[in-house]
């Protein structure tokens with residue numbers, strides 16, 4: 001089944017480039033940039049990949065991102081991800097990056113963007129993978145800081161298809177960023193947001209009604225609110241679901257309890273994605289494989305999930 005799932009043409013719509021930083025590359029970049037690491041070797045870093053919730057993961061993810069310093073680092077990170085995509089027949093990607101994770105450490109916005117963009121363009125030419133880049137705001141930071149980041153992006157407006165919202169969800173509702181998203185939409189950005197990963201269904205309502213999002217990132221807690229489910233089904237609003245992420249971060253205790261196939265059968269436009277594959281144990285095919293192994297996903301269901309990912313692209 002793995003090889004069959006791997007060969008299925010698919011798009012990845014929920015992937016944080018910083019979350020594709022494999023421990024081996026992390027150590028290589030630390031050496032290149034003379035960054036001291038708190039972990040002795042790749043194995044002890046991997047051992048630290050045991051999380052009880054989103055925040056425990058984010059603490060490690062931001063610490064790991066500290067090795068990314070130069071344009072070449074961001075190129076190498078993005079290129080390594082695209083090579084994985086090629087090997088898994090991912091033909092289109094719409095990745096996120098978090099500019100504030102880097103600008104707050106003194107790495108200029110344009111250094112980050114040039115590295116990522118260079119690799120995405122080469123990926124299109126050399127690997128045949130099309131793309132749309134999403135600038136994601138860190139929701140644990142202030143509205144003012146998000147506005148500042150949007151201002152920094154404006155000279156490079158054409159590099160982006162959309163803005164997004166990620167990081168610590170609970171306590172940072174979408175409403176906190178309504179005015180930032182209003183401005184972004186006025187500038188022609190589409191919008192997406194993480195909602196209903198750890199946060200309640202109310203955050204999904206806010207993301208839809210206040211941020212006017214095109215897709216819900218995660219959204220698995222929508223199932224707790226029947227009226228919300230009906231709206232998502234009626235309006236065919238895509239959900240970018242990340243099964244391995246959800247089990248690694250204890251949103252579900254076990255893959256057997258994941259609701260993605262129940263949602264699929266109810267007519268929700270769900271898609272399968274890897275979120276932060278270096279930290280959660282696999283890329284897109286491994287996520288499909290886990291659904292097959294633990295939930296009995298059939299080939300026909302896999303085909304519908306893959307087709308949903310192609311249909312839910314922001315870049316058509």
Ligand SMILES: Nc1ncnc2[nH]cnc12
Pocket residue numbers: 016019054061166167168194197245275276
């Ligand atoms: N799963 C996730 N949720 C929120 N913010 C993130 N940043 C990277 N991965 C994330």
Ligand SMILES: [Zn+2]
Pocket residue numbers: 014015016166194217275
């Ligand atoms: Zn995510």
